[in-house]
Amino acid sequence: MAKKRTFNLLSRITFFYLLFTLGVFLAYAQFLTSEADEFIDSDLNRRFSWIERKVKYHLDEGTHPDSLVGRSVSSIDIVSKRCKKTEYPVFEDVTVYHDELDRNLLHRKKIVLITSNEKLYRVEMNREVQNYYYFRDDIYELIIPSFIVLTILIVLSNAMLSGYFLQPFKRILEQMQLYKVGGEKQLEKVETNTTEFVEMQDLFSKMVERIDADYNHLKEYTEDIAHEMQTPLAIIRNKSEALMISEKLEEEDARTIKTIYDEANHISKIGSTLNLITKIENGEFTDIKEIDTKTEIEKQVEAIEELAELKNLKIEKDLIDNHKFQIDPYLFDIVLKNLLKNAIRYGSSEGPIKLKSTADEFKISNYGAPLIISEDQIFKRFVKGSTSSQSLGLGLALVSKICKVSNLEIQYSYHQKQHIFSIKTRKMNA
Numbered sequence: 001m002a003k004k005r006t007f008n009l010l011s012r013i014t015f016f017y018l019l020f021t022l023g024v025f026l027a028y029a030q031f032l033t034s035e036a037d038e039f040i041d042s043d044l045n046r047r048f049s050w051i052e053r054k055v056k057y058h059l060d061e062g063t064h065p066d067s068l069v070g071r072s073v074s075s076i077d078i079v080s081k082r083c084k085k086t087e088y089p090v091f092e093d094v095t096v097y098h099d100e101l102d103r104n105l106l107h108r109k110k111i112v113l114i115t116s117n118e119k120l121y122r123v124e125m126n127r128e129v130q131n132y133y134y135f136r137d138d139i140y141e142l143i144i145p146s147f148i149v150l151t152i153l154i155v156l157s158n159a160m161l162s163g164y165f166l167q168p169f170k171r172i173l174e175q176m177q178l179y180k181v182g183g184e185k186q187l188e189k190v191e192t193n194t195t196e197f198v199e200m201q202d203l204f205s206k207m208v209e210r211i212d213a214d215y216n217h218l219k220e221y222t223e224d225i226a227h228e229m230q231t232p233l234a235i236i237r238n239k240s241e242a243l244m245i246s247e248k249l250e251e252e253d254a255r256t257i258k259t260i261y262d263e264a265n266h267i268s269k270i271g272s273t274l275n276l277i278t279k280i281e282n283g284e285f286t287d288i289k290e291i292d293t294k295t296e297i298e299k300q301v302e303a304i305e306e307l308a309e310l311k312n313l314k315i316e317k318d319l320i321d322n323h324k325f326q327i328d329p330y331l332f333d334i335v336l337k338n339l340l341k342n343a344i345r346y347g348s349s350e351g352p353i354k355l356k357s358t359a360d361e362f363k364i365s366n367y368g369a370p371l372i373i374s375e376d377q378i379f380k381r382f383v384k385g386s387t388s389s390q391s392l393g394l395g396l397a398l399v400s401k402i403c404k405v406s407n408l409e410i411q412y413s414y415h416q417k418q419h420i421f422s423i424k425t426r427k428m429n430a
């Protein structure tokens with residue numbers, strides 16, 4: 001599954017800020033355009049009113065209408081007094097050709113009726129409005145480039161300043177990543193005057209103090225319990241051994257004492273294994289090295305071969321020289337011992353125990369009856385794959401835990417009467 005893409009907080013804030021700013025810019029451009037239209041109408045009406053008053057004045061003075069026709073007045077005609085006066089004034093935008101410019105320009109035309117000397121005149125006036133509309137259209141032409149320039153400046157400034165302003169935040173995150181429960185290294189105090197970062201650091205410090213205190217109390221408790229258990233268990237085992245070799249002991253009593261002895265060993269192993277799992281989960285094994293698996297496997301096989309022979313089991317090896325794992329040597333030793341003992345304990349003489357390594361994988365398999373549990377339960381604590389009383393139900397859980405903290409992946413399958421465990425380096429998600 002592909003890793004979900006993420007964005008830092010500053011980028012997300014900048015993105016929404018720019019969206020908001022764009023909306024404001026566009027709304028403001030619309031407002032300015034509306035204001036520009038009102039200004040154009042108001043200015044033209046003022047100019048038309050002045051022309052209208054001027055024409056009426058000259059008509060009242062007896063000036064001939066033709067002499068008033070010019071740049072601002074297109075025509076003055078006498079009309080019947082019965083014409084529909086309610087249809088006036090008339091406004092219209094028209095295109096007028098200008099010889100001196102050799103191009104068409106937009107004009108606003110106004111037609112009004114003027115009464116003078118008992119006559120009704122139809123007066124047609126016009127004013128050039130092309131420059132007005134140029135001015136109005138320039139609003140959008142200026143707003144969009146201005147927004148683009150603002151966007152570039154904001155993104156560049158955020159890119160340059162984020163490293164400075166977010167540096168304390170990144171250092172606090174590094175402290176969180178490096179923190180280990182029960183670790184001896186003290187947290188470094190990150191100097192910052194940003195309120196949110198100060199509060200976050202104080203909260204993290206208090207949380208670490210509580211976690212460390214709880215961990216130390218729990219660790220002391222478990223260690224004390226584990227230690228105190230060993231003494232009475234050792235006494236029980238010693239007394240049981242002494243009774244088992246007594247000549248006066250009846251056979252039935254001997255079996256009972258043997259059971260007590262076995263269960264005492266069982267409890268002792270549970271305590272030791274749980275203590276080991278706790279240490280692994282707390283990251284106390286940090287001696288990570290590149291292990292030559294062939295050498296380590298052969299060493300473990302040599303130590304356990306006699307035990308396999310007692311059960312009439314053969315061990316077949318098919319190991320390559322260049323297979324390696326990055327893991328703490330002590331933990332890898334535990335993994336091998338548990339897997340080999342598991343294979344011998346549940347192995348069948350129907351076939352050999354097979355150990356095989358390839359360029360990227362190590363496998364161990366043994367013949368045997370199918371599990372009495374589902375395959376996805378095999379690595380859980382206290383879940384046993386057989387009814388054997390000698391099984392702790394912790395061995396494979398311990399192996400799984402070691403693989404997890406060592407960036408290894410362990411898988412189980414049952415195929416052709418064989419229990420197969422495979423281990424390989426876990427691939428990092430993209």
